[in-house]
Amino acid sequence: MNFIFFSPNFPRYCTEFCFHLKNCGVNVLGIGDADYDSLNEKLKYSLAEYIKIDRLENYDEVVRTVGYYIHKYGRIDRFESLNEHWLELEAHIRTDFNIYGTKLDFISNLKQKSKMERFFKKSGVASIRSITKFDRAKAKKFIRKVGYPVVVKPNQGVGANMTYKIASESELEHFLRTKPAEVEFIMQEFIDGVLQTYDGLVNKDGEIVFAASHEFPHSIMEAVNSGHHFSYYCLKEVSGEIEEAGRRILRTYGIKERFFHLEFFKSNADGSIIALEVNMRPPGTWMTDAINYTYDIDIYRLWASMVVHNWVGGPFAGKYYTGFASRKDHLPYAHGHEEILQRYRHEIVNHDSITDAQSRSRGNYAYQFRSKDFDEVKRIAAYIHAVKNKVGVSS
Structure with missing residues (x-):
């Protein structure tokens, strides 16, 4: 098998995918914009050939190439x-x-995101109400129906870039005045709920051969717009309701031989599962490693x-x-790095800095830790995130 891996050096976990392809007997061919000498040794070993291009x-x-x-x-x-940013280029090359x-x-x-909703509807899974191509009048009509707050984001976008929660008419007016004219936005109702994922592998026959689930107590939108730190948990089991919703959506899409990362809200109001979006790639922010641990x-x-x-x-x-x-560099944390490592030396399995491209949302430095006790994992996250205030320590 001849496998061209595009941008094999970024994100960092691409090295692992290339390495295991080679170990399966695949001829892995790289195309990237980094100098060959800057590639790590494991990636160099994995690639039969690598060609650097300018852009x-x-x-x-x-x-x-x-x-x-x-x-x-x-x-x-x-x-x-295996990077959402290059989905369209990949499809173009394959075509x-x-x-x-x-x-x-x-x-x-x-x-x-607007087209994803059509697949959610076909699959019978509830989705967030939304509008696209809206002007001031259309936006106000939608808000009268769903109420404040609402969320606006690029209809075609990655992560939480240019994603905002709008809670008042003045904030709506500010958004309409300042939004980039060249970007098509989608406006969605705000769901008060916990973000949960359905992540895994679907084979060439359309069969789900592995699945896991993550839960996010803090949204990425919060982390970007408020400067707040960020956390998530990889769960020991996939809940039956997430499993059912995820399988329905994947069956409707007819996706084969892909990594998948589906996002849902579990409503705090009634516990219902509401589909948010579909990503046909590995989950980011070290979640592949979290699955391994x-x-x-x-x-x-x-x-x-x-x-x-x-x-x-x-x-x-x-x-x-x-x-x-x-953790983010600008926040005054109560516990130092060495203190964290010493206190949770048996639970921490990984820690490292985060690349500049992701630090605004994901933070500047992160820790991964595991336990058979979910409450203990939550306590560790709270300890890492505890910040100082004028009185003492605030979580």
């Missing part, structure tokens, strides 16, 4: 980055070179085995709850 956004450069690889190695079996995977005629269904598996190896052999093994049972808690 990853330059489609002509990418096409010429793919053409070179075809001339040298023969048919290309896969073209992937132009007839490579297996999602093509251009379907990609907008995976990128535009929770299940004592190697999800990177399972993905490679699925791609090459259409088999992953299992069944897999969760053994721990794994927490993620990040």
Whole structure:
């Protein structure tokens, strides 16, 4: 199998995917914008060849490089980055070179939030009420129906960039005056609930061969707009209601041989499950590692085995709850780094700085920790996030 991995050096976990592809006998060919010498040794070992181009956004450069690889190695079996930012470029390349995977005629269904809602409706899963292409009058009419607050975000966007909660008419007016004219926004009702995910692997036959779930006590929107720190938990089990909703959506989409990351709200009002969005990529912010720590598996190896052999093994049972808690440099935390490591030396399984590209939302430094006791994991997150105030310590 000839597998072109686009931007194999970023995010960092791409190294693991490349490494396990190679160990499955795959010829892994890299295209990136980083110098070869800057790649880590594990990634260099994993790549049969690597070509640096000037700009990853330059489609002509990418096409010429793919053409070179075809001339040298023969048919290309896969073209992937496992990065949401490059979904459209990947689909374009697959379409132009007839490579297996999602093509251009379907990609907008995976990128535009308004189109996702149509699939949620077809699947019978409740979704957030929303409008697109709105002016002042249309926005006010929608708000009269759903009430304040509402959330506005790019209809086609990644993460929480340009995502805002609007709680009053003055905030609405400010948004309408200052929003970039070139960006199409979607306005959604605000759901008071807990964000939960359905993450995993679906094989070439459309069968879900692995699934996990994460819970977020803090939203990424909060972390970006308020400067707040950020946390989540990888759960030992997927709840039956998330499993059912996730399976329905994946069946409706007809997705095959993909990583998936679906987001839902569990309403605080009545416990109902409401679909938020679909991402056909690995979950970010170290969640692949959280899955590994929770299940004592190697999800990177399972993905490679699925791609090459259409088999992953299992069944897999969760053994721990794994927490993620990040800190931001501007906040006066009550407990120092060494104090955290000493107090929770048996529970902390990973800690590191976060790349600048993600630090605004995810934080500047983060810790991962696990325990068989969910309450203990929550206590560790609270300890890491405790900040000083004029009186003493505030959580």
